[in-house]
Amino acid sequence: MHPDTRAVHVSAPALSGSTPLSVPLYQTSSFAFEDPAVLADSMTRPDGAYVYSRFGNPTVRAFEQALADLEGGVAALATSSGMGAINLLLHGLLRTGDHLVAQTSLYGGTYAVLRDLAARYGIETTYVSGHDADEVRAAIRPRTRLLYLETISNPTGHVSDLPALAAVARAAGVPTVVDNTFASPVHCRPISHGVDIVLHSTTKYLGGHSDVTGGVLVFADEARHRELWEHAVEFGAVADPFAAWLAIRGLHTLPLRMRRHEENAATVANWLAAHPAVSAVHWTGLADHPSHAIAGKFLSGYGAAFCFDLAGGFDAGVALSRRVRLIRLAPSLGGTSTLILHPASTSHRQLAEHELRAAGIGAGMIRIAVGIEHPDDLLADLDQALD
Ligand SMILES: *Cc1c(COP(=O)(O)O)cnc(C)c1O
Numbered sequence: 001m002h003p004d005t006r007a008v009h010v011s012a013p014a015l016s017g018s019t020p021l022s023v024p025l026y027q028t029s030s031f032a033f034e035d036p037a038v039l040a041d042s043m044t045r046p047d048g049a050y051v052y053s054r055f056g057n058p059t060v061r062a063f064e065q066a067l068a069d070l071e072g073g074v075a076a077l078a079t080s081s082g083m084g085a086i087n088l089l090l091h092g093l094l095r096t097g098d099h100l101v102a103q104t105s106l107y108g109g110t111y112a113v114l115r116d117l118a119a120r121y122g123i124e125t126t127y128v129s130g131h132d133a134d135e136v137r138a139a140i141r142p143r144t145r146l147l148y149l150e151t152i153s154n155p156t157g158h159v160s161d162l163p164a165l166a167a168v169a170r171a172a173g174v175p176t177v178v179d180n181t182f183a184s185p186v187h188c189r190p191i192s193h194g195v196d197i198v199l200h201s202t203t204k205y206l207g208g209h210s211d212v213t214g215g216v217l218v219f220a221d222e223a224r225h226r227e228l229w230e231h232a233v234e235f236g237a238v239a240d241p242f243a244a245w246l247a248i249r250g251l252h253t254l255p256l257r258m259r260r261h262e263e264n265a266a267t268v269a270n271w272l273a274a275h276p277a278v279s280a281v282h283w284t285g286l287a288d289h290p291s292h293a294i295a296g297k298f299l300s301g302y303g304a305a306f307c308f309d310l311a312g313g314f315d316a317g318v319a320l321s322r323r324v325r326l327i328r329l330a331p332s333l334g335g336t337s338t339l340i341l342h343p344a345s346t347s348h349r350q351l352a353e354h355e356l357r358a359a360g361i362g363a364g365m366i367r368i369a370v371g372i373e374h375p376d377d378l379l380a381d382l383d384q385a386l387d
Pocket of ligand 1: 082202215
């Protein structure tokens with residue numbers, strides 16, 4: 001079946017004689033048992049009876065199964081945030097002295113965790129460009145436990161050669177994890193390209209309405225799911241049933257929303273590229289983007305969050321942030337409304353000019369997360385703000 005159909009047909013837990021039309025919210029922390037032996041057994045495995053919502057919850061399970069289905073995995077673990085998923089994965093799979101290989105262009109929070117793991121536990125990361133299979137082969141050591149990639153990275157729109165790099169890692173016995181937040185399973189299903197674990201910040205496109213914080217890990221094999229489930233029970237950063245319930249509601253329209261996000265992003269990116277106040281547009285969908293060709297090999301869309309540079313530099317970035325009316329000044333992405341952020345005056349304010357340059361962030365760089373409004377209204381707002 002098509003993703004559209006799969007996303008809509010999220011099944012609810014069975015009741016005797018009837019089935020609820022929508023997945024019910026099981027807002028309960030624990031479950032009652034008649035037989036203590038059943039309770040004891042259920043606490044030792046992810047597929048037993050529901051015991052306690054940190055171990056598993058029917059609403060959370062419905063979301064996990066929907067994601068596993070959309071991503072082509074066998075099972076999933078929903079977490080309290082995207083960072084919860086990243087920390088659960090890294091703390092669950094890595095031990096003191098282990099090593100991992102990661103692409104250079106990563107989500108800021110992920111960088112921070114990798115730096116922290118090195119300082120606390122001596123878990124070192126070797127960074128690679130993401131375009132060169134030989135570079136990954138050369139970086140792998142006896143204690144390498146993970147290859148860490150992102151489908152489309154922020155802020156540059158960099159795309160790694162997932163199939164080639166995952167094949168090198170697999171040959172060396174190293175699992176590959178991909179943060180698929182920017183592409184969503186609508187535009188890329190990394191497991192079908194040889195990836196072992198996919199993760200998302202549910203906060204972004206999956207939830208889709210800027211009203212839920214969550215994350216999820218999707219597994220290609222049952223053994224790793226089991227291992228990480230055991231760690232999740234101890235780690236504790238699991239999804240709340242209500243967050244999972246909201247995320248399921250978002251999933252129903254994911255393919256519809258992604259198509260509109262993508263069309264709007266193409267319209268906005270092309271319009272910006274022709275505007276005299278804009279010196280560069282870094283949307284992967286543009287033919288002159290360095291990752292455009294590689295993305296075309298395995299992505300069916302280029303995402304709708306990207307950066308552009310204002311010719312007027314820092315002051316122009318601040319002015320645009322102040323002048324937008326329909327478009328809102330806010331962090332995050334993946335919701336229905338269009339957001340912008342000027343990193344140099346907000347999220348990266350502490351960095352000196354040379355540090356900004358090293359991070360690939362220009363003084364006049366704007367991050368835009370294109371929503372699903374009518375494109376004419378978005379262009380009109382950008383036009384008056386850039387005027
Ligand atoms: C937002 C984001 C995260 C972190 O997710 P939270 O839900 O904010 O914890 C991780 N990776 C990517 C690519 C993101 O955009």
